[in-house]
Amino acid sequence: MTERRPFTKDLSRKEILEIKACTECRECLSVCPVQEVTDNPAISPPERLKMYREFINRTEGLKALVTGGEVDRKLLEDFTRAVFECTTCGACGEICPVGIDTQRLWPLLRREMVKRGIGPIGNQRDLPEVIRRTGNPYDQPPSERYSPWIPEGIPVKNKAEIAYYAGCTGAYQAQPMVKGDLLVLRAIGEPFTMLGPEDEVCCGFPLFITGQFQMLESLVKRLIDAYRSRGVGILLCSCPCCVNLMVRDWPRFYGSPLPFRIVHITQYVADAIRKGKLKIVDGLDENIIYHDPCYLSRGVGVIEEPREVLRAIPGAKILEFDRHGRNSRCCGAGGAARKIFHENAIAMGRLTIDEACEKGADKLVLSCPACYEKVNEAMKDHTGKVPIVDIMELLSRLI
Amino acid sequence: MEALIAYISYPIFLVAYIKGVQNAILVCRASPEAHLHPEAGRLSIFLAGVLDVVFLGRLFKVNKALWIGEWLFHLTFVLTLIGHLRFILYSPPAWMSTTVCIGKYAGILLPFTIVYILFVRIMNRERKHFISIRNIMLITHICFLGLTGVLMRYMIRPDIISVKHFMISLLALRPVMPPPETLFIIHYLLFLGLLLYIPSHIIGAPLVIIAARLRGERAKLLHYPGRETTYD
Numbered sequence A: 001m002t003e004r005r006p007f008t009k010d011l012s013r014k015e016i017l018e019i020k021a022c023t024e025c026r027e028c029l030s031v032c033p034v035q036e037v038t039d040n041p042a043i044s045p046p047e048r049l050k051m052y053r054e055f056i057n058r059t060e061g062l063k064a065l066v067t068g069g070e071v072d073r074k075l076l077e078d079f080t081r082a083v084f085e086c087t088t089c090g091a092c093g094e095i096c097p098v099g100i101d102t103q104r105l106w107p108l109l110r111r112e113m114v115k116r117g118i119g120p121i122g123n124q125r126d127l128p129e130v131i132r133r134t135g136n137p138y139d140q141p142p143s144e145r146y147s148p149w150i151p152e153g154i155p156v157k158n159k160a161e162i163a164y165y166a167g168c169t170g171a172y173q174a175q176p177m178v179k180g181d182l183l184v185l186r187a188i189g190e191p192f193t194m195l196g197p198e199d200e201v202c203c204g205f206p207l208f209i210t211g212q213f214q215m216l217e218s219l220v221k222r223l224i225d226a227y228r229s230r231g232v233g234i235l236l237c238s239c240p241c242c243v244n245l246m247v248r249d250w251p252r253f254y255g256s257p258l259p260f261r262i263v264h265i266t267q268y269v270a271d272a273i274r275k276g277k278l279k280i281v282d283g284l285d286e287n288i289i290y291h292d293p294c295y296l297s298r299g300v301g302v303i304e305e306p307r308e309v310l311r312a313i314p315g316a317k318i319l320e321f322d323r324h325g326r327n328s329r330c331c332g333a334g335g336a337a338r339k340i341f342h343e344n345a346i347a348m349g350r351l352t353i354d355e356a357c358e359k360g361a362d363k364l365v366l367s368c369p370a371c372y373e374k375v376n377e378a379m380k381d382h383t384g385k386v387p388i389v390d391i392m393e394l395l396s397r398l399i
Numbered sequence B: 001m002e003a004l005i006a007y008i009s010y011p012i013f014l015v016a017y018i019k020g021v022q023n024a025i026l027v028c029r030a031s032p033e034a035h036l037h038p039e040a041g042r043l044s045i046f047l048a049g050v051l052d053v054v055f056l057g058r059l060f061k062v063n064k065a066l067w068i069g070e071w072l073f074h075l076t077f078v079l080t081l082i083g084h085l086r087f088i089l090y091s092p093p094a095w096m097s098t099t100v101c102i103g104k105y106a107g108i109l110l111p112f113t114i115v116y117i118l119f120v121r122i123m124n125r126e127r128k129h130f131i132s133i134r135n136i137m138l139i140t141h142i143c144f145l146g147l148t149g150v151l152m153r154y155m156i157r158p159d160i161i162s163v164k165h166f167m168i169s170l171l172a173l174r175p176v177m178p179p180p181e182t183l184f185i186i187h188y189l190l191f192l193g194l195l196l197y198i199p200s201h202i203i204g205a206p207l208v209i210i211a212a213r214l215r216g217e218r219a220k221l222l223h224y225p226g227r228e229t230t231y232d
Ligand code: SF4
Pocket: A031, A032, A033, A034, A035, A044, A045, A086, A087, A088, A089, A090, A091, A092, A093, A102, A103, A106, A330
């Protein structure tokens, strides 16, 4: 079977240039977590970009005269598998001497494979239907979105300047994290609102990251209009993936600038600590190590604020991973690859755990629900053990 | 043989030209980036991006040993190319004598930079997949191109007038026989090979490096309190 659709059809100028710009220097192989656990250069960034260039050449370049503008299905399947095995962590783009924005490019190349009916892989295909039916990618009842974890006595207003978006992964898979968020928000004491459990639907990230863009516009409009009707000026969220999509892509899908600002919870809390609105009462005489989530550090540049929050804990000694900040190593949870390429994700999670242990950390602090879920899973049956805690979960115990 | 060389030049020029035009069309007809943040247009950021291109600033940050080799390689390559302009002009302008002089030294340095790059890559044992076969072939190719050039300058000098005559006749579409020196023929064939082999990053990479600088600035924009967050 062959394909004729131009491979550049839905790509922008910048993306085409990026595909052509790879010098095959292979610097990125040294930081790619997938390479670290698979040691398979055939699925590395330069190989993927080379494959994609070949697709373009065979369908639109001089080679099309020889190939008849056709690309073999097997090649497309190999590419699809390679691009979906990636965690989209963006470490390759960070180290890349050319600066290819890979965190952005890989989902767009995935989208092309989806349009050709080759991607996504496995049960990722079910995501649009599951989200359409339940409003979340985990096929969980929307009515139970908040009930198992929302603490008693949290004063959620109907309308407020500040809104809190829990996100599906936090609400269904990393509940101590979102519970911690709400306890800290309560302690700060500024009024905030939340959408009802049936109205707080998926932000669209799982669809975006798997290249399935069909429903994005309607999801985004639904959420933005709901927050707008509650008079929201600041939308707080703790999930780096949601924040990333909200900041970078919601305006595109909404068709205009957002009527409110997006703020990551660590930014809001760091500011509250600075202004004396939040007091940390108890200290912590421990070594804590903070893992930068790829979509928070490389994605939107929130690196300093989580550290500012941790530094405010009396007695806590903050350690750093060898690779931290914009260069942090993926814990394996990203890119919707963690369910399909489960073993890769577990192996990557264990690298993070092992380094935390080697550094002598008493606690591994995370600030992403996907990391939280996967690193906890990676710890099961693993020799290395370190208590894992979300940054707001930790803070909520000390205020 | 010489006549053949004159005539195979044209299909190769044509293929290289078509490849270039096709790439340009692909890029031009695609849509521009949507929702670029206003910061993206700032001149200072753009100029910082241009400096990144000229000094390979991003490579400097990640691999200093390689950076010096790569930077010298690109510099000497460009200077050598400029020095070659005199071969396509019957009476080069006076200022070109400087470029010829610089190009002469750059040409000598060029093969050494390549050997150095290979050395750095091979010595980097931490990285198992340190270099691609394609890159080995490309830089070996350029190394031989440089070496034959150096040999011609210092050992077996071809008749410079007939070299010029040949080059200018090619451009005027009235090809004459190239000088019969074997070394020149090899050098010229290697040049033709390079034209076919020209990597696509030559045009793409500088533009992407500039865009990366804009992206770096953009990532600083999610600040609370105070800044707008609706970018890209
Ligand atoms: S985004 Fe991360 S996982 Fe994917 S290729 Fe780049 S470094 Fe590897």
